[in-house]
Amino acid sequence: MKKIISFFILTLIFLLSGCDFINKQLEKKVKNVLTEIRENAVNHMTEEQKENRRMYYAINWYEDNPLLLKELLENGHNPDLCFGECGWIESNPLLLVAESHYTTYYRLLREEKIPNPTPDVQMLNLLIDYGADISLYPYVFVIVYDSFFIGKKGYKEQVCYVEDTNRLLKAFLDKGADVNAKGNGKAFDWQTYKDELTYDEFKKMCQDENATSPLYEAIKKGMMWESQVDLLLEYGAILDKSCLKAAELSNDKEMIKKIESIYYSHQ
Structure with missing residues (x-):
C-alpha cells in the first residue's frame, strides 16, 4: 500500500512540471485517489x-x-x-x-x-x-x-x-x-522514521552512538520524575557515567545532586 501512495505522490510531482491545465486536472484526480485510499482503506485490504x-x-x-x-x-x-x-x-x-x-x-x-x-x-x-x-x-x-x-x-x-x-x-x-534496553528517540519520530523503518533498521538505530538507556531519559526529565528514576533503579537499571550527563541536561540542581551522590557512592 505504501508503494501505491509513493507512486501517486511521485506522479503528482512529475505532473507539476508540465502543462498547468492538464496538471490541475490530473492533480485533482490523484488527490481524489489518495483521499479514497486513506478514507476507505478497508476497500484496499x-x-x-x-x-x-x-x-x-x-x-x-x-x-x-x-x-x-x-x-x-x-x-x-x-x-x-x-x-x-x-x-x-x-x-x-x-x-x-x-x-x-x-x-x-x-x-x-x-x-x-x-x-x-x-x-x-x-x-x-x-x-x-x-x-x-x-x-x-x-x-x-x-x-x-x-x-x-x-x-x-x-x-x-x-x-x-x-x-x-x-x-x-x-x-x-x-x-x-x-529495564536497560536502549532506544533511539529518532526511531520514534513519526515525521521522519517511525513508519518507514524495517525492524532490522530499528534495532540497528537502538545500538548506535545516539541510543540512550531508559534511566538516562528519566533522569533528563528532572525531579518531577524522581519516582520514575527510583522505580527504574529498583528494577535493576544501571546508573553509568552517561547518567551524569543526563542529570546536567535536566537543568535541575536537585536531580544533579541526587545522581552524582548515587554514582560516586558506588565508585
Missing part, C-alpha cells in the same frame, strides 16, 4: 489485513475494546502484529500499549470508577498471556521517552500523569521488559 486493523483499533481504543482484543487473540491472532491508522502501516501491539497510558486525572475529577487493573494493563496482560514477545522492542525506553508534560498542565495533573505512566511502566517491568 485483504481479509488478513482487515483483521490486523481490527487488532490495532482494539488496542488503540483500549478503554472500549478489551473484550474485542481477547476475542481476536482467542481466535488465533498474532499477538505481535497489527496494522495501523490507514490500514497499511504494520505495527506492534505491545508497542501501541507502551506509547500511551490510561489517564486517571479527569476521570477522578468526574468521580468515575477507575478499574483495577486499568485497561492499559489489561491489554498488556492479555497480549503476554497469549504469547506476545516482551523482548521485541525496548518497551521500557518507549514508556519513559514518550512521557512528557504539556506546558499548561497544573501540578496535580502532572503528579497524576507521572503516577499513570509509572503504573504502566511497572506493569511492563513485572512482565519482564528489559
Whole structure:
C-alpha cells in the first residue's frame, strides 16, 4: 500500500512540471485517489489485513475494546502484529500499549470508577498471556521517552500523569521488559522514521552512538520524575557515567545532586 501512495505522490510531482491545465486536472484526480485510499482503506485490504486493523483499533481504543482484543487473540491472532491508522502501516501491539497510558486525572475529577487493573494493563496482560514477545522492542525506553508534560498542565495533573505512566511502566517491568534496553528517540519520530523503518533498521538505530538507556531519559526529565528514576533503579537499571550527563541536561540542581551522590557512592 505504501508503494501505491509513493507512486501517486511521485506522479503528482512529475505532473507539476508540465502543462498547468492538464496538471490541475490530473492533480485533482490523484488527490481524489489518495483521499479514497486513506478514507476507505478497508476497500484496499485483504481479509488478513482487515483483521490486523481490527487488532490495532482494539488496542488503540483500549478503554472500549478489551473484550474485542481477547476475542481476536482467542481466535488465533498474532499477538505481535497489527496494522495501523490507514490500514497499511504494520505495527506492534505491545508497542501501541507502551506509547500511551490510561489517564486517571479527569476521570477522578468526574468521580468515575477507575478499574483495577486499568485497561492499559489489561491489554498488556492479555497480549503476554497469549504469547506476545516482551523482548521485541525496548518497551521500557518507549514508556519513559514518550512521557512528557504539556506546558499548561497544573501540578496535580502532572503528579497524576507521572503516577499513570509509572503504573504502566511497572506493569511492563513485572512482565519482564528489559529495564536497560536502549532506544533511539529518532526511531520514534513519526515525521521522519517511525513508519518507514524495517525492524532490522530499528534495532540497528537502538545500538548506535545516539541510543540512550531508559534511566538516562528519566533522569533528563528532572525531579518531577524522581519516582520514575527510583522505580527504574529498583528494577535493576544501571546508573553509568552517561547518567551524569543526563542529570546536567535536566537543568535541575536537585536531580544533579541526587545522581552524582548515587554514582560516586558506588565508585
